[in-house]
Amino acid sequence: MSLEAARPTINDVAERAGVSRTTVSNALNGKGTIGEATIARVRRVADELGYEPNAVARGLRQSKLGVISLLIRPLESLDTAMPEGVDYFLRFAGSAALAAMDHGYSLMLISDPSKPGAPPSSLAADGCLVEAPIRNDPALSLLDRKRIPFVAIGVDPARPDAFPAFVQQTEGETARVLDHLHEAGARRIALVTGTDENAWNVFARDAYEQWTARHGVEAIHRSIDETLGVEGGRMVAHELLSGATPPDGVYCLTGRHAAGFVAGARELGIDVPEDLVVAAGSDAVMNRTSSPTITALDLRPVETARLAVDALIRILQDEPVDWSSLDPTSELVVRESTSRRRGDGPAQA
Template structure:
């Protein structure tokens, strides 16, 4: 049996539990005179037991909603200043929301436990009317939490974990692109160029799309008879460069490296140069998610390209549809396309 979404506690609930009037609850919670200290303490204790939080929006107090949707990003904050993907995604989200007069409440936290805490607080405070959720991961605590809160939600990214399976009458939609198909296209092209040893400098290991890309690489390698390896990082340029140095120092180093973002690919290009390697004569490089950065290096980087801002707009539009009462659905977005530039070429003879 599907669990019904939890209902936010109200002043009326507190009054009923504490055995006082609603006006007494208002006086007690707002620190106004008119109630005894004993009543004030009892009301506050009941409010805490019920999980009540004050609304921070006047519209929420009137029952009209907050006219705001939320997005929490559980990524190391130090990596966001150099990675353009989320900036472009959020710009597309904001464009679609602004067209409907909706605001975006955005917060960065260190881990998914902190993200769950933010979701619970926003729900209790009537802070948001819906949520955008990114980075599905293994053993993810968010599906159960979101089902309990009942907030309309759009998950951005493929939901491989059965825990994400939405109920037919639920309020959880999904927008996703096929990372496995994109990785297949990269491996097929590298194979055609004669590469037999391919490395993957991936992002955070707990993310579902990291695991999906690594698994797709292994399957494609088996089909083409290639030797492959994947290493995980925090998406930063520092760890991208460090991973590249380790890979290139191996007795039989890769002749091609696929990076999970543009920043690490540029760092890998610099790391190869420091080791005296020419790109693409000695090493081919492919970046995930094309950007101005990829087009500005020498040589310019081969990359998997998609319109990330448009991807964000479509995610926001899916959420607006849920807020308007449309049924939840899963929508597949276009697969990123491989754009070849100067960083890929024929494998060097080894």
């Protein structure tokens, strides 16, 4: 079935609501003299069917717009779309834009289209990419209801099999980093995640609990709001490292939290990496340029974005997608923060 045929029409709404096409048009556009009950019924049916009456959306049903939209979900919870020292989103968006151009499309960055007051233009695209959706993500529900093709980069943790998505290897990556910290001598390893309920945070936490249980060690987990950035990492470092039994290793999912944790440790007179080893779950500019430089996972946003665009184009063209081959393997970039000079024995508090 073609994408145009799959989208609901005004005839579908009229038939379901038991009214004429004219009544549907007037009810949705605030014209004519129609009873409130009829207006409410027509609008409810239109919403259930995913019918979009605005002129741009009508154009979607009639022809290709040549536009792909991109919703970077983590930016919705940050106080800026360009967090200092973080280049993941820039690299992802830039690669997606160029990949879209290769297919004859433009890329449009959008905010959450499910928010109250979101402009109709946020849905004016042939398809959408959603990076790092959250649990029960309302944007995915809206796109699905509107029958707008989309690809999620990372699954919705509450609905992992419900939508087309890259199933990222977060559990395996988490175990790999924890193993690396353990091999570097750490025996009490803490995990610092963000608070967004996306698959990255949720699955990393689950994998960490499994790893600590398997090794018979205490799980030390803290969740820090992503908006706190470096300062959040510094705060949790002061909390954990000032305790009676501080960790000698820490895995921070975000690069900014890792940089802050290292800064906090140094303020307390703790040497990194000799007394404490630190790794980040997402490489960032500040991890590559800080002193010491910080070991991090390169999640390969350039390659991921290109593959996501390619997958969405295949969906738009009614072609099959092999999802099992799409998540690029991340690279653990070992730097100074886990490279001890005095050997790999356990750190001394």
